Amino acid sequence: MPLRIELKPNERLIINGALIRNGDRRSVFMIENQCKFLRESEIIFETEADTAAKRLCVTLQLIYLADNPLEADDLFVRQANQMLEAAPSMAPYILAIQDELAARQFHRAIKRGRDLIAYERSLQQRLDPARGET
Numbered sequence: 001m002p003l004r005i006e007l008k009p010n011e012r013l014i015i016n017g018a019l020i021r022n023g024d025r026r027s028v029f030m031i032e033n034q035c036k037f038l039r040e041s042e043i044i045f046e047t048e049a050d051t052a053a054k055r056l057c058v059t060l061q062l063i064y065l066a067d068n069p070l071e072a073d074d075l076f077v078r079q080a081n082q083m084l085e086a087a088p089s090m091a092p093y094i095l096a097i098q099d100e101l102a103a104r105q106f107h108r109a110i111k112r113g114r115d116l117i118a119y120e121r122s123l124q125q126r127l128d129p130a131r132g133e134t
Contacts, residue, residue, distance in 0.1 A: 064106035
């Protein structure tokens, strides 16, 4: 069954690693085969990854989109270990991500990464209310 995707004007989408930007009008198209894709609302660009959790989510995106994600897998492990050393309370979030990766549910792992970002933001707000608002 095809997947129907509707893009807003100028909205971006990654399909199998290619970044696509919609034109100046809303458009609808169908994906009729298996592919890897992320909508703009799901994407964290490297330039936006200004926290450890966001950088980890960029790595999760690489794992999801890559044909052979061995390097990204290694990077994920290093990043996760560093985060656990700095904030052991992140363990349940990182474990949830690892569980999804082990089950090869990469898109769900990215969603669990969003939970980690929200938790990281709450920690930042407790430590420095002005900094946690970003």
